Amino acid sequence: MIDKLGMYLQYPFVRYALIVGILIALCSSLLGVTLVLKRFSFIGDGLSHVAFGAMAIAAVCDLTDEMLLVLPITIISAILLLRTGQNTRIQGDAAIAMISVGALAFGYLIMNIFSTSSNLSGDVCSTLFGSTSILTLTQKEVWLCIILSVAVVVIFVLFYNKIFAVTFDENFAKATGIKTERYNLLIAVVIAVIIVLAMNLVGSLLISALVIFPALSAMRIFRSFKGVTICSAVLSVVCALAGILISILAGTPVGSTIVAVDVAAFAVCYVAGRIGGRG
Amino acid sequence: MALLTARDLSLGYDSRIIVSGLNFTVSSGDYLCIVGENGSGKTTLMKTLLGLKKPAGGQILAGDGLKANEIGYLPQQTVTQKDFPASVREIVLSGCQGRSKKRPFYSRDEKKLAEKNMDRMGIIPLARRCYRELSGGQQQRVLLARALCATGKVLLLDEPVSGLDPKVTAEMYELIAQLNHEGITIIMISHDIGSAVQYASHILHIGDSVFFGSKDEYLESSAGKNFMMQQKGGDGNDR
Numbered sequence: 001m002i003d004k005l006g007m008y009l010q011y012p013f014v015r016y017a018l019i020v021g022i023l024i025a026l027c028s029s030l031l032g033v034t035l036v037l038k039r040f041s042f043i044g045d046g047l048s049h050v051a052f053g054a055m056a057i058a059a060v061c062d063l064t065d066e067m068l069l070v071l072p073i074t075i076i077s078a079i080l081l082l083r084t085g086q087n088t089r090i091q092g093d094a095a096i097a098m099i100s101v102g103a104l105a106f107g108y109l110i111m112n113i114f115s116t117s118s119n120l121s122g123d124v125c126s127t128l129f130g131s132t133s134i135l136t137l138t139q140k141e142v143w144l145c146i147i148l149s150v151a152v153v154v155i156f157v158l159f160y161n162k163i164f165a166v167t168f169d170e171n172f173a174k175a176t177g178i179k180t181e182r183y184n185l186l187i188a189v190v191i192a193v194i195i196v197l198a199m200n201l202v203g204s205l206l207i208s209a210l211v212i213f214p215a216l217s218a219m220r221i222f223r224s225f226k227g228v229t230i231c232s233a234v235l236s237v238v239c240a241l242a243g244i245l246i247s248i249l250a251g252t253p254v255g256s257t258i259v260a261v262d263v264a265a266f267a268v269c270y271v272a273g274r275i276g277g278r279g
Numbered sequence: 280m281a282l283l284t285a286r287d288l289s290l291g292y293d294s295r296i297i298v299s300g301l302n303f304t305v306s307s308g309d310y311l312c313i314v315g316e317n318g319s320g321k322t323t324l325m326k327t328l329l330g331l332k333k334p335a336g337g338q339i340l341a342g343d344g345l346k347a348n349e350i351g352y353l354p355q356q357t358v359t360q361k362d363f364p365a366s367v368r369e370i371v372l373s374g375c376q377g378r379s380k381k382r383p384f385y386s387r388d389e390k391k392l393a394e395k396n397m398d399r400m401g402i403i404p405l406a407r408r409c410y411r412e413l414s415g416g417q418q419q420r421v422l423l424a425r426a427l428c429a430t431g432k433v434l435l436l437d438e439p440v441s442g443l444d445p446k447v448t449a450e451m452y453e454l455i456a457q458l459n460h461e462g463i464t465i466i467m468i469s470h471d472i473g474s475a476v477q478y479a480s481h482i483l484h485i486g487d488s489v490f491f492g493s494k495d496e497y498l499e500s501s502a503g504k505n506f507m508m509q510q511k512g513g514d515g516n517d518r
Binding site: 037038039157158159160161162164165167168169171172173174175176177178219222223224225226227228 | 326329330331350352354357359360362363364365366369370372373374376377383384385407408409412425426429
């Protein structure tokens with residue numbers, strides 16, 4: 001088995017997939033804790049469907065660089081969704097559900113009507129569930145992913161204390177003079193970037209798993225914010241690594257394998273938390 | 280000079296005015312209780328004092344070198360906080376945020392300040408405990424220590440004893456009174472008119488009739504007498 005793995009690792013595309021997979025897992029887990037605690041677990045789902053719709057439009061318009069369209073549209077949606085947090089006519093969860101389902105429907109509709117591809121259902125399926133696209137990354141895409149991931153991690157570390165304050169008690173933070181709107185905006189932009197990146201890895205249906213599972217698992221075991229954040233990052237990276245390796249060896253789809261490992265990790269953490277005296 | 284002065288203040292959401300014509304002053308060292316029926320605009324007033332909301336009319340003036348972000352705030356607990364994985368120390372430290380605007384991390388002085396305030400609230404032994412595992416009274420002490428990190432002058436407390444049992448409630452009031460003796464100005468929203476008149480130096484009653492004055496004046500006023508009567512009649516039903 002080690003030999004087989006060694007053989008695979010000689011191919012650059014396998015190495016790319018590992019690098020990108022680990023970076024995305026790291027980034028998505030960092031903000032996962034905040035999103036789960038702010039009751040925005042489903043934003044990953046909503047935004048990824050928006051990204052799917054945007055991708056469909058990009059494909060129809062025959063854009064060479066999809067990112068140029070997908071990223072701005074997703075960021076704008078994220079800002080709109082996170083801004084509806086309080087005092088709006090449509091509640092946060094309803095807004096997310098609305099945008100999510102709407103974008104999914106429109107994306108598929110557009111792809112169906114204007115598609116030039118002969119294998120439409122294959123295309124749709126691979127965008128939804130992630131696909132081989134992580135195994136066909138070009139060097140340029142890998143660099144883009146590395147740069148964005150580093151940016152996300154640096155932003156998170158620099159603003160860690162502010163993010164904590166805004167997550168724990170927005171009113172208090174605002175009263176002590178923190179510009180909470182600015183940090184909510186920052187969180188929205190970062191999460192949008194992460195989701196667009198992660199679409200390559202697990203596809204738009206499974207992104208939520210990458211965002212929420214490590215955070216929820218870590219919350220079973222750790223009691224401080226720092227502990228939960230670090231644990232969820234480590235857990236997410238380990239699960240992604242294991243998932244990718246298993247999928248290479250066993251020939252299973254990458255995205256769903258990673259999520260399956262995440263689910264297993266959650267089960268382990270849940271039991272550990274119970275035994276440790278916490279529910 | 281007064282710390283805070285409200286001049287012809289009116290409060291409301293959108294175009295609906297809840298209270299108008301509020302005039303009051305808070306001087307350094309005062310203990311002001313804001314009382315009134317549910318929906319009379321107590322929380323809205325607090326949000327306006329904190330600068331979370333713009334007043335619908337009139338103005339709030341800060342004096343004595345009080346800066347807008349030097350007010351400590353003890354909010355009512357939110358649902359999110361009940362299940363929040365954070366240690367006591369992390370939460371108390373987050374009260375220092377207003378001081379370190381540009382710096383991403385806490386300075387040594389801020390850590391000392393947090394330590395000092397935890398000591399003041401008697402929660403040093405809990406420093407590493409998880410917030411959600413604490414009792415209601417302990418949680419309030421943590422939030423109070425956090426508020427103290429944000430200010431050395433004024434504390435705004437929004438129903439600090441709601442949901443606490445009688446013994447813990449009494450302890451909480453003693454704690455607040457002690458802070459007041461140490462020179463911190465207290466502005467508190469309360470349902471509990473009995474304790475309000477026991478501890479406060481000034482009362483602001485908002486509702487159909489607006490009253491502002493010292494505690495003794497309040498007990499003599501018609502607004503005060505009526506409200507005391509009502510509360511005694513309907514004690515325990517106001518939550």
